Amino acid sequence: MASFVGRTVKLILLLLFLTTTCDAKTYVGITNDLGGGMNLTFHCKSADDELGVKVLPPQQYYEFSFKPTLIGRTDFYCSFQ
Template sequence: MFPFSRCLFSFVLLVFLVRWCDGAIIEKKVHVRIINDLGNGSDLNLHCKSKDDDLGVHVLAPHQFFEFSFRPNFWVTTLYFCRFWWGDESHWFDIYVERRDVGRCNKQCWWTVAAVGPCLLDARVQRYTLCENWKDQKPEGSSQGPKARMYNDNKHLEGNEKEGNAIIIY
């Protein structure tokens, strides 16, 4: 039994050291920002949650943003999802999926939300080009799952995000 315990201890120690070197043990906070880009003067209602945290309901005026921060968990399974609604529209989206987003936005995940879906800021080109469909919709005429849209718009990088009032939860 002793050799098994020794192997198990060595394995756990190895995983711990790898995660430590990767920065996951003393993980820096991830900052998520959601900007209302609906247009037409529409307010955006949103309600974001994780398995453990309910961030509440918020109403964003045009170009206003909601921001929250968290530390990802050790198991690389952190997930935050949001419901968005305005007028007679209602949709949901996984706003942060650690396995999906760790290489895309790292510690600063900024999203614009338009009627067609959310777009993530691509820090390499400083544009909201990483666009997704709503999780509750399939592309028209398709029996397959959603496919990502391409959307090039950098208007929020020209200072517009500073015009809105921030709602920040830490």
Template sequence: MAWFIRNAMLLLILFSLYRINICDTDEGTLLIKRRFVRVTNDLGGNLTLTVHCKSADDDIGVQVLPPHASFGFNFRPSWIFSTQFYCSFQWPNTFKWFDIYDNRRDAPHCSKCWWRIVPNGPCRFNWYDKTYEVCCQWNKD
């Protein structure tokens, strides 16, 4: 039994050290770093983009973006790394949707996740190269 308790304590300490590594202090409390998502209308053709983003817990609401306009939102990911926000995107005669933030996909690459919305799919900003080169396909209907 002592072996189990010792190993459980070691595992708890290792997990705590891992959590400290990905956390920062905010008002004196140890918390997971906030994430920021920005969406920009780059459809072209003077098209207005209607965006509605939500997660299992939060509804960001409907945003109407004229050409080249942006909107953003921030949040704290779940401590179990399951946070996911999806958005619907509408412009004349088109309806698409995409997981705009998936913790497993995005957490290693961005705490500020900037997306350009183009007709072929969203493109995420690569902070290393300073380009929107990480382009994705729309989610299947």
């Protein structure tokens, strides 16, 4: 039984190590398809990252990426005008 618990703990530690060293990222893309020649102003941030206010001209694209946390959640909030 102790051998099974020891192997399980080692497996969990290995998975934890592989997940934290992995370069997996989440990508977020924003495109201005408002029409009428209007600019899109937006502001995105998380608890760890402040992307600032961006102005996106018509038919333009903006992308950012982040590495999600292993424990807990990574929440980004964006406001659009």
